[in-house]
Amino acid sequence: MGRTVELAAPVAPAPPSVRVLTKHGDTRLPPATMPDYDAACATYSWTDAMQGELDGLPNGSGLNMAYEAADRHAAGARAGHVALRCLRRDGTREDVTYAQLAARASRFANVLGELGVQRGDRVYALADRVPELYVAALGTLKFGAVFCPLFSAFGPDPIRARLDIGHGSVLVTTPALYRRKVAAMRDALPALRHVLLIAPAGAPDARIPNALNLSECLERAGDQFAIPPTDPEQPALLHFTSGTTGVPKGALHVHQAVIAHHMTGKLALDFHRDDVFWCTADPGWVTGTSYGIIAPLTNGITSVVDEGDFDPERWYQVLQNERVTVWYTAPTAIRMLMKAGAELAHRFDLSRLRFIASVGEPLNPEAVLWGVEAFGQPIHDNWWQTETGGIMIANFRSMDVRVGSMGRPLPGIEAAIVNHADIGVEVIDEPGVQGELALRPGWPSMFRDYVGAEARYRGCFVDGWYLTGDLARRDADGYYWFVGRSDDVIKSSGHLIGPFEVESALLEHPAVAEAAVIGKPDPVAGEIVKAFVALRDGHTATDDLRLDILGFARTRLGAAVAPKELAFLDELPRTRSGKLMRRLLRAREQGLPEGDLSTLEAGAR
Amino acid sequence: MTAADVRAVLLRELHRIAPEVRPETLDPRLPLRDQVDIDSMDFLNFLIAARRELGVDVPEADYGRLRTLDACVEYFTSRRPHAEPAAQPDRK
Numbered sequence: 001m002g003r004t005v006e007l008a009a010p011v012a013p014a015p016p017s018v019r020v021l022t023k024h025g026d027t028r029l030p031p032a033t034m035p036d037y038d039a040a041c042a043t044y045s046w047t048d049a050m051q052g053e054l055d056g057l058p059n060g061s062g063l064n065m066a067y068e069a070a071d072r073h074a075a076g077a078r079a080g081h082v083a084l085r086c087l088r089r090d091g092t093r094e095d096v097t098y099a100q101l102a103a104r105a106s107r108f109a110n111v112l113g114e115l116g117v118q119r120g121d122r123v124y125a126l127a128d129r130v131p132e133l134y135v136a137a138l139g140t141l142k143f144g145a146v147f148c149p150l151f152s153a154f155g156p157d158p159i160r161a162r163l164d165i166g167h168g169s170v171l172v173t174t175p176a177l178y179r180r181k182v183a184a185m186r187d188a189l190p191a192l193r194h195v196l197l198i199a200p201a202g203a204p205d206a207r208i209p210n211a212l213n214l215s216e217c218l219e220r221a222g223d224q225f226a227i228p229p230t231d232p233e234q235p236a237l238l239h240f241t242s243g244t245t246g247v248p249k250g251a252l253h254v255h256q257a258v259i260a261h262h263m264t265g266k267l268a269l270d271f272h273r274d275d276v277f278w279c280t281a282d283p284g285w286v287t288g289t290s291y292g293i294i295a296p297l298t299n300g301i302t303s304v305v306d307e308g309d310f311d312p313e314r315w316y317q318v319l320q321n322e323r324v325t326v327w328y329t330a331p332t333a334i335r336m337l338m339k340a341g342a343e344l345a346h347r348f349d350l351s352r353l354r355f356i357a358s359v360g361e362p363l364n365p366e367a368v369l370w371g372v373e374a375f376g377q378p379i380h381d382n383w384w385q386t387e388t389g390g391i392m393i394a395n396f397r398s399m400d401v402r403v404g405s406m407g408r409p410l411p412g413i414e415a416a417i418v419n420h421a422d423i424g425v426e427v428i429d430e431p432g433v434q435g436e437l438a439l440r441p442g443w444p445s446m447f448r449d450y451v452g453a454e455a456r457y458r459g460c461f462v463d464g465w466y467l468t469g470d471l472a473r474r475d476a477d478g479y480y481w482f483v484g485r486s487d488d489v490i491k492s493s494g495h496l497i498g499p500f501e502v503e504s505a506l507l508e509h510p511a512v513a514e515a516a517v518i519g520k521p522d523p524v525a526g527e528i529v530k531a532f533v534a535l536r537d538g539h540t541a542t543d544d545l546r547l548d549i550l551g552f553a554r555t556r557l558g559a560a561v562a563p564k565e566l567a568f569l570d571e572l573p574r575t576r577s578g579k580l581m582r583r584l585l586r587a588r589e590q591g592l593p594e595g596d597l598s599t600l601e602a603g604a605r
Numbered sequence: 606m607t608a609a610d611v612r613a614v615l616l617r618e619l620h621r622i623a624p625e626v627r628p629e630t631l632d633p634r635l636p637l638r639d640q641v642d643i644d645s646m647d648f649l650n651f652l653i654a655a656r657r658e659l660g661v662d663v664p665e666a667d668y669g670r671l672r673t674l675d676a677c678v679e680y681f682t683s684r685r686p687h688a689e690p691a692a693q694p695d696r697k
Binding site for chain 1: 620621623624625626638639642643644645646647648649650665666668669
């Protein structure tokens, strides 16, 4: 493997400071799905992709994500191929073939029908990465309801906000998660009509009022389900993400997003028929759904589903024992593996591993190069968002890697760097200039709404561009380079965290008068959530109080969202109009110049 | 330092990372992360703190062996610098 990748002298016109990993002489098998990037872009069309790669529902009755992911394979030569290889926490594994997956998803769809769920209703999942989660996703899509996965490490507050906003009517979860995070607020969720518990049939701990045992429901249901006609524009997936202000945003995706899931998996992740693919993301985040559920299945390959938590040695065992060929992971995980050292990787037989990609936040150059040291191949960074539904910009198998760059736009994707001023959007053609990254709307997996917040949705589109909120620049050869966020959203371990959601929880603590939350740079997580708190009169800033507030926030928000650090301030910096100046707190935290403070309240300087 | 002392240090550091955890509800024989809501960063920070407080170097490759509280106690107790079986007075 190592011989196909070498560190070359930068070739003009890449800026001299840029390191390039060239791939000339890549004779590995199988050949790249996209051997010539420019040629692919020149002739690409989404319509051709749809017609050439996907089947559509029988009799021309539309396009359904679950049909493309499971049913069409179950009805053909792939029926006995392993679709999901589920690795359980207890060390056991369960293989689910395409035929079994399609049948179980049909049972789930029948359960929804028997419960009186309507098409378009929202079915939420709050569970670890267990087979039932994937069955629920595909069954919901078959039925024509909307699937909304939540991250199981969320605390009750984020769960409740997301169920509220999306009017969740069904929740698939486990008895333990239900008891810990949902039961106490069930009465406050009138839209939530059904709770389905993932537990063995007859399990005593699943005997909970107003909840059903999912296994018992599935056993009773039939394993045949005729997918109703599905309009390609019918809503399919709901993914929550965070903005600087206000409540979480529910990005709605439609069934034809499957064209982008499929094609981006094929082109950006280089899927081939015999691949064993491992996406380490949880379906509670968009990556874990688009690439942890849909894309590998539409491509008919085997997808590894690991219930366990991150652990360097165990992860290498998974890569080795499951003979993973394509691996899609995140910078935080890669940096944790780096800490464990390349020698640990060398102890395992990873000879099957032929393509590694990363997403979530920019992959620092050291991590890209470490991939060569540890695995004999570079790690391919790519970029996309919850709103884009699929990979938009990527380092491709057939393309040299400019270390630290997010790569080039997918075929079919038009990207630009723009200047967004009050008068409108101005495209910056000159290379190397920083601006906001924008995409031309029209790709199949573009979000179609923020549920319940249409004005906010419309605000994302200006002068015919979707504005991503990410700052970037493009070099003379069309490679894009991430610069930062244009807002105060925190990116921790690749996940977006809205400061407002965290601040709101902190303000519920009786001692807290004011709260501001920022992303503090962190060598492993990219950023960690740090809170600044001003106390109400009568409370003293002690270490015990600090821990009490942190514990309070963790109980409400969950470990993934709650602050990792908390500092007391007498007063928080605000503009004259009262707006929190998180930017100033961030600058102070990093020891940077604080910028123009002229609009700041005098007392808080 | 006895195993009980090591356990006390570990619980104190766990409290600093996840103050909401009530030690009396933990089963020390079961994986910690199955019982409490701590993420990978928290767990890493816990081990870093334990390392610092107990003066024991923990290679990252050993992290996988430290899933339960009992396993942590055993690991750190047996690797304390100059750890002698019994009869040695506790250093603070």
